[in-house]
Structure formats: structure tokens, C-alpha cells
Amino acid sequence: xxxxxxxxxxxxxxxxxxxxxxxxxxxxxxxxxxxxxxxxxxxxxxxxxxxxxxxxxxxxxxxxxxxxxxxxxxxxxxxxxxxxxxxxxxxxxxxxxxxxxxxxxxxxxxxxxxxxxxxxxxxxxxxxxxxxxxxxxxxxxxxxxxxxxxxxxxxxxxxxxxxxxx
Numbered sequence: 001x002x003x004x005x006x007x008x009x010x011x012x013x014x015x016x017x018x019x020x021x022x023x024x025x026x027x028x029x030x031x032x033x034x035x036x037x038x039x040x041x042x043x044x045x046x047x048x049x050x051x052x053x054x055x056x057x058x059x060x061x062x063x064x065x066x067x068x069x070x071x072x073x074x075x076x077x078x079x080x081x082x083x084x085x086x087x088x089x090x091x092x093x094x095x096x097x098x099x100x101x102x103x104x105x106x107x108x109x110x111x112x113x114x115x116x117x118x119x120x121x122x123x124x125x126x127x128x129x130x131x132x133x134x135x136x137x138x139x140x141x142x143x144x145x146x147x148x149x150x151x152x153x154x155x156x157x158x159x160x161x162x163x164x165x166x
Contacts, residue, residue: 015049023050023058030060035073038063039099073098074106085123087116090150120159122150133160 016098018026021043030044038059045055062068074095081091088111092102124142133139139160146156 003137010087018048018050018054018129020054020058023054024061027058027062028067031067036068037070037073037074037098037100038068070100071106074100074151075102075110078106078110082110082114082146085119085126085149086149087146087152087155089152093150116151116155117158117162119144120149120155123149124163125157135162 026048027041030041037161041059041062042055045058046052050058059068066075077094077098077100078091081094088107091107093109095104096102101152124146127145128142133142137142142160143153143156146159147153151159160166
């Protein structure tokens with residue numbers, strides 16, 4: 001990436017370790033592109049060969065300045081996954097992938113008034129339109145689709161029932 005002094009590829013054996021200023025510069029660059037969890041930032045620094053002590057110090061500084069917050073990051077992940085039509089299971093899995101607790105408070109806060117069956121029905125309507133759901137193959141296809149998106153079997157069946165009754 002031009003302007004940041006980054007190069008593609010990994011570190012070679014002859015590279016010098018990154019200084020504290022270089023680590024800070026990288027952290028700022030990453031955070032300005034998108035919100036990262038501490039887990040993600042530690043992994044990125046580790047790939048660059050940064051010592052765990054320097055990584056911890058730099059991350060603590062980032063948190064102290066309010067530039068990194070796992071709770072804020074979790075809220076963004078949950079919000080983004082909801083906008084993409086993901087169910088609770090998929091959102092929890094995404095949080096875990098990012099190094100956060102699957103049952104993060106942000107998940108409960110943003111989904112407490114959410115009707116998951118209605119969300120699943122809306123997603124089915126958007127994906128499949130008004131095509132009939134009478135065929136067992138079509139039903140199975142819709143259930144698989146919703147389960148892949150993180151909805152439970154019960155939610156998928158209830159969503160199909162609600163579409164049939166409309």
C-alpha cells in the first residue's frame with residue numbers, strides 16, 4: 001500500500017523488527033480502514049513478528065486513546081450481520097471468529113425486540129419470492145437456506161408456515 005510503507009508478502013529473515021512507532025502506525029492504519037477486535041490486531045501483529053510485549057503495550061495505548069473498543073466492534077458486527085439477513089447462530093459464530101464472546105451483550109441488546117421468525121420469513125420472501133412451498137424439495141431447500149443463514153430449524157419451519165398462511 002503506497003503511502004504507508006507497507007509491502008505485500010511476509011517478513012523475510014533479513015528484515016529488522018518493527019519499532020514501536022512503526023507498530024503504532026500500522027495499528028492506526030488498520031483501525032482507520034475498519035474496526036478491529038483486539039484479537040484480530042494481535043494476530044496481525046504476530047504475523048509481522050512483533051513481540052507480544054510490544055503488541056500489548058501498543059494495543060493498550062490504542063484502547064486508552066479510545067481508538068479500539070471490543071464492545072463497539074461487537075455492536076458493528078451484530079448490526080452488519082443483521083443487515084445481511086443473518087440469524088442468531090450465524091451472528092454468534094461471527095463474533096467468535098473475531099475473538100469475541102458468542103453471547104456478547106451487544107447481540108442481546110440489538111436483538112431483544114427482534115422477531116426471528118418474521119426476519120426469516122422476510123428473508124425467504126426476498127430470496128424466493130412468491131414461488132409455492134408445497135413441494136417437499138422446495139421446503140427442504142428453504143429450510144437449508146435459512147439454517148445456513150443461522151436460523152434454527154424451528155424458526156425456519158415457522159417462517160414457512162407464516163408465508164403459507166399469507
